Structure formats: C-alpha cells, structure tokens
Amino acid sequence: MRPQSLDIAIATTGWLCLGMMLLIVLLRVRRLLRARRQVALMAPYRRDLLVVGAGEDHDGAGARRLARTHGPAAGEVMGSAVEMLGKVRGTPADELIHLLTIRGEVSEAARRLSSLLAVRRARAAHVLGLCQQDPAVPQLIHALGDSTVEVRAAAAHALGLIGNPVAAPPLLRAVGATDAGIPACVAAEALLAMGTGVAGALLDGLADPQPRTRDVAAHVSGVGAFTRCRPQLRALLRDDADLTVRQTCAAALGAVGGAEDAEVLGRHTRQGVPLSLRRVCVAALGDLGDPEALPALAMLLHDPDPWLAELAAAALLQIDPGAGSTLSDMAGTEATDPRRGRPVASALLVAGLRGAVTE
Amino acid sequence: MTLGGGARVLLADDDEDIRDLVAFKLGQAGYAVQAVDDGMSAWEAFQADLPRMVVLDVMMPGLSGIDVLRKIRGSGAPEVPVLLLSSRSQDADIDLGFAIGATDYVIKPFSPRELLHRVNGLLARTR
Amino acid sequence: MSAAEVLVVVRGGLEWLLALGAAPVLVYFTVVNTFSLLIIVLAALELRMQQHRDSAEVASHVGELIPGVSVIVPAHNEQAGVVQAVKALLTLRYPRHEVVVVDDGSTDQTLQCLVDAFDLVPVPRAVPQDVPVEAVVRQVLVPRDGRTRLVVVSKDNSGKTEAVNTGINAATETLVAIIDADSVLEPDALLRVARPFSDDPIRMVASGGSVRAANGSRIVDGRVVRVQLSRRWLPRIQVVEYFRAFLLGRAGWSRLGCLILISGAFGLFRRDLVVEVGGLNNSSIGEDFELVLRLHRHLRDQGRDYRLGFVAEPVAWTEVPESLAVLRRQRRRWHRGLWETLSAYRGMLLRPRYGRVGFLALPYYWVFELFAPLLEALGLIMLAAGLALGVIDVEFALLFLLLAYGYAAFVTLCALAVEEWGFHRHERWRDLPLIMAASVLENIGYRQLTVWWRLEGWWASLRGKKQVWGVMTRTGFDGGATRAGRDRAAR
Numbered sequence: 001m002r003p004q005s006l007d008i009a010i011a012t013t014g015w016l017c018l019g020m021m022l023l024i025v026l027l028r029v030r031r032l033l034r035a036r037r038q039v040a041l042m043a044p045y046r047r048d049l050l051v052v053g054a055g056e057d058h059d060g061a062g063a064r065r066l067a068r069t070h071g072p073a074a075g076e077v078m079g080s081a082v083e084m085l086g087k088v089r090g091t092p093a094d095e096l097i098h099l100l101t102i103r104g105e106v107s108e109a110a111r112r113l114s115s116l117l118a119v120r121r122a123r124a125a126h127v128l129g130l131c132q133q134d135p136a137v138p139q140l141i142h143a144l145g146d147s148t149v150e151v152r153a154a155a156a157h158a159l160g161l162i163g164n165p166v167a168a169p170p171l172l173r174a175v176g177a178t179d180a181g182i183p184a185c186v187a188a189e190a191l192l193a194m195g196t197g198v199a200g201a202l203l204d205g206l207a208d209p210q211p212r213t214r215d216v217a218a219h220v221s222g223v224g225a226f227t228r229c230r231p232q233l234r235a236l237l238r239d240d241a242d243l244t245v246r247q248t249c250a251a252a253l254g255a256v257g258g259a260e261d262a263e264v265l266g267r268h269t270r271q272g273v274p275l276s277l278r279r280v281c282v283a284a285l286g287d288l289g290d291p292e293a294l295p296a297l298a299m300l301l302h303d304p305d306p307w308l309a310e311l312a313a314a315a316l317l318q319i320d321p322g323a324g325s326t327l328s329d330m331a332g333t334e335a336t337d338p339r340r341g342r343p344v345a346s347a348l349l350v351a352g353l354r355g356a357v358t359e
Numbered sequence: 360m361t362l363g364g365g366a367r368v369l370l371a372d373d374d375e376d377i378r379d380l381v382a383f384k385l386g387q388a389g390y391a392v393q394a395v396d397d398g399m400s401a402w403e404a405f406q407a408d409l410p411r412m413v414v415l416d417v418m419m420p421g422l423s424g425i426d427v428l429r430k431i432r433g434s435g436a437p438e439v440p441v442l443l444l445s446s447r448s449q450d451a452d453i454d455l456g457f458a459i460g461a462t463d464y465v466i467k468p469f470s471p472r473e474l475l476h477r478v479n480g481l482l483a484r485t486r
Numbered sequence: 487m488s489a490a491e492v493l494v495v496v497r498g499g500l501e502w503l504l505a506l507g508a509a510p511v512l513v514y515f516t517v518v519n520t521f522s523l524l525i526i527v528l529a530a531l532e533l534r535m536q537q538h539r540d541s542a543e544v545a546s547h548v549g550e551l552i553p554g555v556s557v558i559v560p561a562h563n564e565q566a567g568v569v570q571a572v573k574a575l576l577t578l579r580y581p582r583h584e585v586v587v588v589d590d591g592s593t594d595q596t597l598q599c600l601v602d603a604f605d606l607v608p609v610p611r612a613v614p615q616d617v618p619v620e621a622v623v624r625q626v627l628v629p630r631d632g633r634t635r636l637v638v639v640s641k642d643n644s645g646k647t648e649a650v651n652t653g654i655n656a657a658t659e660t661l662v663a664i665i666d667a668d669s670v671l672e673p674d675a676l677l678r679v680a681r682p683f684s685d686d687p688i689r690m691v692a693s694g695g696s697v698r699a700a701n702g703s704r705i706v707d708g709r710v711v712r713v714q715l716s717r718r719w720l721p722r723i724q725v726v727e728y729f730r731a732f733l734l735g736r737a738g739w740s741r742l743g744c745l746i747l748i749s750g751a752f753g754l755f756r757r758d759l760v761v762e763v764g765g766l767n768n769s770s771i772g773e774d775f776e777l778v779l780r781l782h783r784h785l786r787d788q789g790r791d792y793r794l795g796f797v798a799e800p801v802a803w804t805e806v807p808e809s810l811a812v813l814r815r816q817r818r819r820w821h822r823g824l825w826e827t828l829s830a831y832r833g834m835l836l837r838p839r840y841g842r843v844g845f846l847a848l849p850y851y852w853v854f855e856l857f858a859p860l861l862e863a864l865g866l867i868m869l870a871a872g873l874a875l876g877v878i879d880v881e882f883a884l885l886f887l888l889l890a891y892g893y894a895a896f897v898t899l900c901a902l903a904v905e906e907w908g909f910h911r912h913e914r915w916r917d918l919p920l921i922m923a924a925s926v927l928e929n930i931g932y933r934q935l936t937v938w939w940r941l942e943g944w945w946a947s948l949r950g951k952k953q954v955w956g957v958m959t960r961t962g963f964d965g966g967a968t969r970a971g972r973d974r975a976a977r
Contacts, residue, residue: 006881006888013892020899021922027906028918046379053376054384054471084376090470150535183685188550211688219551243758244688275616276660276758306612307658338622341612349609353632399711417579421711423673425577430707451581458633459577 041076045069049077052099053084055092063099078105085130097131106131113139121146122154129158137164144174144182153186160190165197172201172217176210184216191220199228206232211242218245222252230257234264247280254284259292266296269312271303279311286315293319301330306343313347324348366482367408370394371401371427372416372444377467381414381444384471385478398422402430409436412482417445417452425455432460440481444469493875500877504868508882511865515889518854522730522897526904533798533908551684554582554659555676555754560649562590564667569603571667574708576636580676584635588653591621591643600638605630613639617651617765620644626656651765654757662757664766664774668805669752670700670710675801679754682795689793691759691781695752695801698911699725701808710803715917720813722924723932724806730901752802755781776827782843783834800911810935817936818943821859825944828856859940865890866934891929898925 042049048062057063069077078100085096100106105127112124113136125143128136140162143155152174159167168191175182191198198220205217206229214236221229230253237249250268253261265288268281282300285293293315300312316323331345368390372378375396382392393410395401398419405413405427413431415424422430428441440462445452453464463481465474557575561568568587575585589597600606606627613623621644629636639656641649650664661683663676672678679695701724702716716722753774763780778794785792807813828851834840835848865886872878902925905911912921 006884010884010888010892013888013896017892017896017899017926020896020903024899024903024906024922025918027903028910031910050379050383053380054387056384056387080376084380087374087377087468088380088471089468090472092471093468184687185549185551185681185684192550212686215687216551223550242688248687274758279658305614307614310611337612339612339615341626342610343612346609346611349607350628350632353607353628353630355632397711398709399706418674420672422706422709423577423579425579426673426707426709429573429577452579455577455579 038076041073042080045073045077049080049084052095053088053092055090055095057095063095066099067102074103078103081105082127082130100127100131106133109133110136110139113143118146118148118151121148121151125151125154125158129154129161132162134162134164137162137167141167141170144170145177149180149183152180152182156182156186156190160186160193163193163195165194165201168194168198168201169204172205172208172213175205175216176208176213181210181212184212184219187216188220188223191216192224196224196226198224199226202226202229203232206236211240211245214240214242214245215248218248218252222248222255225256227256227258230261233257234261237264237268243274243277247277250277250280250284251287254287257284257288257290259290262288262290262292262296266293269296269300269308275305275308279308282308282311282315286311286318289319291319301344304340306340309340309343310347313344314351317347317351324351364389365391366411367391367393368412368414368478369401369404369410370414371396371398371419371424372414373397373419374416377416377444380471381474384475385414388475388479390478398424398427401427405431405436406434410439412478413439413441414478415441415443417443417456425452425459428456428459428461438485440485442474442477442481497875497877500868500871500875504872504877504882507864507868511861511868512885512889514861515865515886515893518858519889519893519897521850521854522894523900526730526897526900529798530904530908533904549581551687552581552677552680553661553683553687554584555580555661555663555680556653556657556659556757557583557585557663557665557676558650558653558657559585559587559665559667560590560646560653561587561592561596561667562643562646562649563592563594563596565592565595565599568596568667569599570708571669572600572604572636575665575671576634577673578671578676579673580680582659583676584637584657584659586653586656587636587638588649588656589638589640590646590649591641593643597638597640601627604634604636604638606636606638613652613656616655616761619648619651619655621648621652623652647766654760654765657757660757661754662760663752663754665752665802666804669697670705670708670803671752672801672803673709675752676754678797678799678801679752679795681797682793683754683756685795686793689791690756690795691785691792692753692755692778693795693797694754695797696799697728697752697802697804698800699728699806700803701725701806703803705803713911714914715912715920716808718808719924719927720810720932721806721808722920723928724813726898726902726921726925726928728806729905730898753778759785775823776830779827779831779834779843782840783831786840786843798908800909814935814939814942817939818946820943821856821940822943822947824851824856825947828852856944859937859944862890862933862937863941866937891933894933895926895929898928 045066048065051057051062052066066077066081081096081099085093085100088096109124109127110133112120113128115121115124121143125140128140137159140155140159144152146152146155156171156174159171171182171187171190175184175187202217202221205213206221208214208217218233218236220226221233233249233253237246237253240246240249250265253265257265262285265281265285269278269285282297285297297312297316301309303309303312313327316327327344327348331342331348334342334344336342368385370378370381370385370392372381373396378394378396382394385392393404395404399422401415402422415427417424424443428443431439431441441460442463442465443456443461444465444467446467456464463477465477559571559575572585572587587600589600607630608625608627611626613626621642623639623641625640627638627640637656639652641652654662661680663679665671675695679693682693683690699721700710701721702714703710704712704714715725755777759781760777763777763784767776767780807816828848831848834844835852837844869878869883869886873883899922902921912918
C-alpha cells in the first residue's frame with residue numbers, strides 16, 4: 001500500500017467523521033429552525049385557528065381570515081387545521097372541515113391518493129378520513145390494496161372515520177390479502193366504527209381462508225355484539241386450524257353469546273383441549289353469565305390444574321354470587337396438596353376481597 | 360356559560376394544540392389558566408400554588424397524567440377536582456384514573472364546549 | 487540460545503504471522519464496519535416508515551385486539567427500590583396488565599416492604615407447574631382490595647431463572663414481559679411493545695423494545711422525566727454503544743426479518759410459546775438470547791409461520807455500570823453467554839430449514855460478534871509487537887487503526903445522526919458535543935478494554951469455570967446522579 005493513498009484514506013475518514021458531526025448538528029439546527037419557522041408562519045393565524053377550534057367563531061370572521069391565507073403560510077395553516085381536526089369534534093370539527101373544503105384541501109387529498117410517494121398517499125387518506133369524505137370511499141377502498149402497508153393502514157383508518165359499512169367487505173378481505181395486509185387492530189377499530197351494517201361482511205370474514213381475517217372478524221363480532229355471527233363463532237371454536245382464532249372466538253362468545261353457547265364453551269373446557277384455550281373458555285363462561293354453564297364449571301373445580309380450577313370457581317361466583325356458601329363447604333374439604341393449593345378457597349378469598357360474594 | 364370568576368385552573372398537556380385550545384376556551388370563560396407541557400412541571404406548579412382545578416392529559420412523556428394524579432392525591436392537599444383527558448376511550452385508563460382518584464374524564468377527540476361544561480359543573484359541585 | 491537468536495526467531499515468526507494475518511484482519515474490519523453501516527441505513531429507512539405511520543395516524547394508540555400482559559419482575563434483595571418499581575409498573579398505561587413479582591428468597595425486607603406498601607394478604611393459591619420449577623413456593627399474596635392487579639410470589643432462593651419461570655407459571659395473561667427490578671419503563675412502554683401483537687395476533691410470537699442508558703437522567707417516581715447525559719465518561723460511552731447496538735442493530739435486523747436478540751431489559755413474549763419451549767434455561771447465562779433462539783428453532787422445526795417484532799422508539803431505561811470493575815464483570819458475562827448460546831445452537835448454522843436466522847443472523851453473530859474480540863486482539867498484538875520489533879511498517883499500523891477504529895467511529899457517528907433525526911431524546915445542546923466526543927473516545931481505550939474482557943469471559947467458559955454472580959449493591963433509583971454500580975444479567 002502506497003503511503004500517499006493511505007494518507008488520503010486517513011484524511012478522508014477524518015473529514016467524513018467531522019462531516020458527520022456537522023450533519024448531526026445541522027439536523028438538530030434544521031429541526032429547531034423548522035419548528036421556529038412553522039411557529040412564525042402560524043403566528044398571525046394562531047388565534048383565529050384557536051377561536052375556530054374552540055367553537056367560539058360565532059360570526060365566522062376567524063374562519064374567513066384563515067380561508068384567505070396564501071403563500072407558505074397557507075400550507076402551514078392548512079396543516080395545522082388538519083392536525084386540530086384530529087383532536088376536536090362537534091361544531092369546531094364541522095367548521096374546520098368546511099375550511100379545508102373551500103380551500104381545496106379535500107380535492108387535493110383525493111388527487112394525492114394516487115401520488116408516487118407513499119407518505120403523501122397515506123397523509124391524503126388520513127385527511128379524507130378526518131373530513132368524513134363519503135364520496136372518497138371508493139378511492140379509499142382501492143387504496144386498501146396499496147403496495148405499502150402504511151398507506152393501507154391509513155386507508156383503513158380513514159374508512160373507519162367515515163364509517164360507511166360498504167367498505168367492510170373489501171376491508172376484511174384486505175386484512176389477510178397480503179403478508180402484512182392491514183394491521184389487525186386498525187381493521188378491527190375501523191369495522192367497529194362502521195356500525196351494524198357490517199354483519200354480513202363479518203360472516204364472510206369468519207369464513208375467510210386467512211387466519212388473521214377470521215381473527216379480526218371474530219373479535220369484532222364479540223365486541224360489537226353481532227349475534228348473527230354466533231353459529232359461525234361456535235363452528236370456528238370447534239375446528240379452526242389456528243389456536244389464536246379459537247381463543248378469540250371463545251372470548252367473543254362469552255361477550256355476545258346466549259344460553260345455547262354455554263354448551264360449546266363448556267365442551268372446550270375439558271381435558272384434551274389445549275390448556276390456554278380451556279382457560280379462555282372458562283373465563284368466557286363467566287362472562288356469559290348463563291346458569292347452563294354451572295355443571296361444566298363444577299366439574300372443573302377438581303381439575304389438576306390449580307389455576308383452571310380457580311378460574312372455574314371464580315366464574316361460578318360470577319354467574320351465581322349466591323353460590324358462596326356451597327363453594328366454601330367445598331373449600332373446606334379441599335386436600336392440602338402443596339402442588340395444587342386450594343383453588344376454591346383461593347377464588348372465594350379473592351372474590352370476598354372484591355366484595356363480590358353474597359351469602 | 361361564563362362562570363370562571365378568575366378561578367385558577369392548572370392545565371397539563373404535551374400537545375401544544377390541545378394545550379392552547381383548552382387554555383383559550385377556559386380563558387374565554389373567565390378562568391385563569393396556567394398551562395404547562397409535561398407532568399413534572401404540572402406537579403411542581405401544583406406544589407407551588409394550589410389551583411382550584413386541574414386538567415391533565417393522560418398521555419404525556421416522563422410523568423404521565425396518571426402519575427401526576429397519583430402524586431396529587433397522595434400529597435394530602437385538599438380535594439382538588441381533577442379532569443383527565445385521554446386520546447381513546449380505553450377502559451383501562453378510565454378505570455385506573457378513577458381508582459387513583461380522578462374526578463371526571465373527557466375523551467379526545469373532544470368537544471371544547473363539552474369540556475367547558477364539565478369544568479363548570481365540577482367547580483360548581485365542589486365549591 | 488542467546489537473546490539475539492530468540493529475537494530473530496520471534497521476528498521471523500511475527501513476519502510470517504503478519505504475512506498471513508495482515509490482510510484477513512484488515513478485510514475483517516472493513517467488512518464488519520461496512521455491514522454495520524448497511525444495517526444502520528436499513529434501520530433509518532425502517533424508522534422513516536414508522537415515523538410517517540405515526541404521523542399519519544394521529545393518536546393511534548389502539549385499543550382493539552390488544553392482548554393482556556403479565557409483567558414479571560424477579561426480585562432478590564431489592565428492598566430499596568422494589569415498591570417504587572412496582573408502583574410505576576402498576577400505573578403503566580395499558581388496557582389489561584398485571585404485575586407478578588417473584589421474591590427469590592430475599593434475605594432483606596423486600597417481601598415485607600411489598601406487604602406493607604400494597605396491603606398484601608396471603609391466598610391459598612398454588613402456582614401451576616407449566617414450566618417445571620424445582621424450588622418451593624412459600625406463599626402467594628395479593629392486595630387486600632381485590633382489585634389491584636398485583637401478585638407477589640415468595641419462593642426459596644434458587645436464582646433468577648427459576649424466579650422468572652415461577653413468574654411465568656403464575657402469570658395469567660396472554661403475553662409475558664420479563665423485566666429487571668431496576669428497569670424504568672416509559673408510561674406507554676407496554677402499549678408500544680405490544681403493538682406488533684395487535685397488528686398481527688396470529689403470527690407474532692415475541693417483540694422487543696429499545697433500551698437506553700439512564701445514567702445521569704432525572705428519574706422521579708420510576709419515570710424518566712428529563713434525559714441528561716451522565717457526568718462521567720464511562721456511562722457516556724455506553725450511551726453511544728446502546729444507541730448503536732440496541733436501537734439500530736435491532737431495528738436493522740428486524741427489517742431483515744431475522745431478529746434474534748431481544749434486549750433483556752424489555753421483551754414481550756407469548757406465554758404459551760415460552761411454556762411450550764420450556765421457559766428460561768437454567769444453565770445458560772445469555773438467557774434472553776437463548777430463549778429467542780430456542781423459539782426460532784422450535785417454530786421452524788415445526789414449520790410454523792411466525793414473526794418477531796421490534797419497536798425502535800425507546801421504551802425502557804436502564805442503569806449501566808459506572809465503574810470499570812462492574813463493567814468488566816458485565817462484559818465478561820455477556821460474551822460468555824454469547825459463546826455458550828451460539829455454541830449450543832450451532833446446529834442451526836447454515837441449515838436451510840432455519841432460513842435467514844441460520845444463513846444470515848447466526849453466521850453474522852459468530853463471525854462479527856463472537857470472534858470480533860479475537861480478531862481485534864490479534865490485530866492489536868500484531869500492531870504492538872510489530873512496532874516494537876520493527877517488523878511492522880507504519881503503513882500497516884495506520885491502516886489497521888484506520889479501518890478498525892476510524893471507520894468504526896464514523897459508523898457510530900452515522901448511528902448518532904439517525905438518532906438525532908429520528909428520536910432526538912437528548913435535547914440539551916451541551917450533551918451533543920459530549921456524545922459525539924464519546925463516540926470517538928470509545929475507540930481510544932474503551933474498546934480495547936472490552937476486547938480483553940470479552941476474551942476473558944470466553945476463556946473462562948472454555949475452561950469450564952462456573953459463573954459467579956456479582957454482588958448487587960443498590961441504593962434505589964430515585965435520588966439523582968450517583969448510585970452504586972450494579973451487576974445485571976440482562977443484555
């Protein structure tokens with residue numbers, strides 16, 4: 001290696017290091033300056049925005065002033081308006097939507113849904129959702145098939161904000177359509193915001209070949225109290241290939257089920273079923289609250305797994321708080337096996353601490 | 360609508376928009392609002408000068424609203440009404456908040472008018 | 487043989503060694519630093535996407551499909567800080583979580599402090615044996631109000647592994663988080679680290695959160711309220727190390743789809759899977775690393791589709807060693823754990839069945855983490871001996887220093903740039919030049935020391951020496967800048 005090139009290499013590394021240090025400082029300076037610039041641009045209009053956001057713009061003067069901004073300040077004002085829109089509801093939200101509409105931000109967002117930059121597409125979807133743009137629903141449904149997961153998630157979220165149930169079937173399909181699909185939590189939230197019209201979509205979702213889709217559909221069925229889905233939930237609890245889906249179905253049945261669901265839940269508390277599923281089913285039986293479940297729960301009080309036994313006792317008390325005395329008799333006869341403890345006594349004690357037992 | 364009478368309200372939210380918005384709304388209604396941007400400052404302000412009422416955002420870095428509430432309730436100060444603001448109707452936040460001693464709860468996105476009514480109501484009840 | 491003859495022989499040997507080893511060593515350092523740079527670029531891209539996602543979904547902390555979490559806290563003689571830590575954990579923002587403290591036969595007032603602070607009463611509950619644990623459980627206690635979701639399990643002393651496994655057994659939620667009693671979590675830590683699970687509830691099996699060094703920061707009530715740099719150089723250098731290794735290393739690897747190391751201070755696992763693979767392994771010191779590898783192997787053996795998640799935004803803070811003695815013990819233990827775990831799982835190396843883990847991640851760890859100190863030591867020896875005996879030319883010396891340390895400093899500065907761009911947690915201007923200085927200073931003395939310590943640890947393992955846990959002296963987290971250095975198992 002020739003000394004000269006070595007010297008160059010050393011010098012280069014030195015300069016690169018210094019350059020990187022400079023870059024770090026510049027990044028910070030840029031960030032701070034940008035924030036300051038934003039504040040400066042917004043300064044003349046900040047009060048008007050607050051007046052509108054607080055719902056105090058009774059004569060509409062504030063909104064008019066905001067609508068008249070132009071140049072770089074306009075971009076800042078509109079951006080702030082979008083941010084504020086995400087934080088308020090009621091009259092202020094309506095006024096902010098009106099402001100964004102007359103300034104063409106909404107139509108601009110609709111255009112930007114087909115931008116080349118994923119960031120722009122995601123933000124556009126977000127704006128359309130915040131502005132409750134029902135006419136944009138077909139476009140947003142199309143965006144559910146975007147190549148980038150961030151855009152898909154933004155589209156799903158927006159569809160939830162708009163709340164039109166016609167988007168439910170494509171949304172559910174998109175959940176498992178690709179590897180990343182749509183994040184399950186985003187999809188579930190969006191579906192729940194769409195109201196009762198999604199029942200049909202949920203039924204289809206429960207039959208979807210993708211486990212994540214089925215999971216979302218099952219969860220929404222439970223939380224949203226979609227009783228029409230019960231037969232399907234029972235079927236999936238019985239023989240879905242994925243354990244997580246089965247557990248979600250069990251929990252959903254606990255939330256939305258009726259007397260006839262106690263049987264299937266009870267069946268899945270027996271030996272031979274995976275332990276985690278058994279425990280979920282026991283808890284679900286307690287949530288279900290139906291006396292049909294009592295025999296199955298009573299059998300579990302002697303189960304070798306102490307936590308399962310305790311859960312069963314707790315569920316029993318949840319369904320029938322008056323069972324306290326029967327259970328305490330049983331607790332008295334529990335063998336003191338250190339490996340197993342005394343689950344019934346334990347459940348009684350905890351329930352008593354909570355004040356949930358009646359005599 | 361105007362009840363304020365200069366009553367001191369301590370407001371803590373790391374989100375500048377919300378902070379300014381609530382301060383503005385309450386200010387218009389006649390309250391004297393002291394706005395801070397994080398939990399630690401809120402606690403220090405609370406200790407320095409007891410406010411008539413506290414409005415706390417739950418989601419703040421460092422000391423969260425729940426943490427500040429815990430300190431306020433544990434401080435032995437007279438029962439100052441505390442209103443919590445949270446970004447989602449998470450049952451857990453509500454449960455935890457009330458368990459620790461929150462007086463009321465408002466979910467974001469919120470209606471500023473509703474917030475004002477709540478504040479007025481709380482102060483009227485706890486005169 | 488006279489001294490001169492010996493010298494000639496040594497010189498000859500060294501020349502031969504140099505001829506053989508010079509190029510490989512230089513190539514090695516070029517490759518490892520370039521690879522690190524690539525990982526950092528990948529991490530930056532990942533960060534960018536996450537940032538845009540966060541900004542596009544305002545207030546997107548979700549509430550649906552969030553699994554319950556049991557936070558497991560093994561505790562041994564932690565009377566100084568355990569109550570504070572548990573209070574801070576109980577008030578984490580999360581829809582459904584419980585705290586399971588396992589008192590590993592403490593000989594101080596740990597248990598009594600907990601009983602007093604939370605008004606605990608014993609409950610005749612037995613902890614299930616989902617994961618086989620030998621030590622006897624003495625007591626299970628819960629708060630008297632029946633509502634606070636805290637469980638304290640007191641057992642005979644048998645080490646951290648069994649304590650954690652007992653905690654796993656006593657846990658009742660879907661996910662388990664294993665944390666150290668002195669980790670300080672952000673209020674939204676659980677929400678953030680559980681996010682991958684609510685995004686993909688079917689396949690996600692584990693997720694990790696980024697850890698930062700808290701030394702020097704202001705901590706109140708178990709929360710970091712002000713991020714400040716320590717006054718001492720040793721922690722400062724470690725802050726830089728943590729940026730580079732934990733934050734970007736993990737994020738980059740996660741993007742490549744083969745995350746294998748979840749920070750010991752904060753990882754979230756599916757409880758049923760941890761039970762399936764048998765909990766933590768008693769004989770290994772690289773516990774969390776070993777668990778993750780075991781999960782990889784188990785799931786791939788079964789042909790199951792699974793994912794590991796990583797959250798780049800910092801979620802937990804930890805105290806790093808402030809003295810050389812404690813740091814030395816830590817690094818020895820880490821490298822020893824690395825060796826033992828990699829060696830135990832060498833069957834996964836380069837096997838198609840283990841996919842990217844076997845072909846990308848594990849070979850990387852072998853060559854660039856395990857053997858790194860060896861090659862660096864070799865280079866340093868060649869450098870020193872060569873210069874002393876006049877065998878070496880200055881060119882090689884400079885080239886070596888450049889590639890091993892100059893380039894490394896540059897890579898670290900790149901990591902800092904990404905940190906500044908993405909998270910900018912260290913807001914004080916006066917901390918910035920100190921951090922930058924630390925990333926250069928790291929290469930002057932600090933790294934060489936860790937090379938030696940890592941080799942020590944490795945050698946101790948090869949010789950079959952038993953690992954001895956250091957003495958933990960703790961004065962509690964709150965209360966300012968100085969605290970006794972402590973010894974911790976987690977990486």
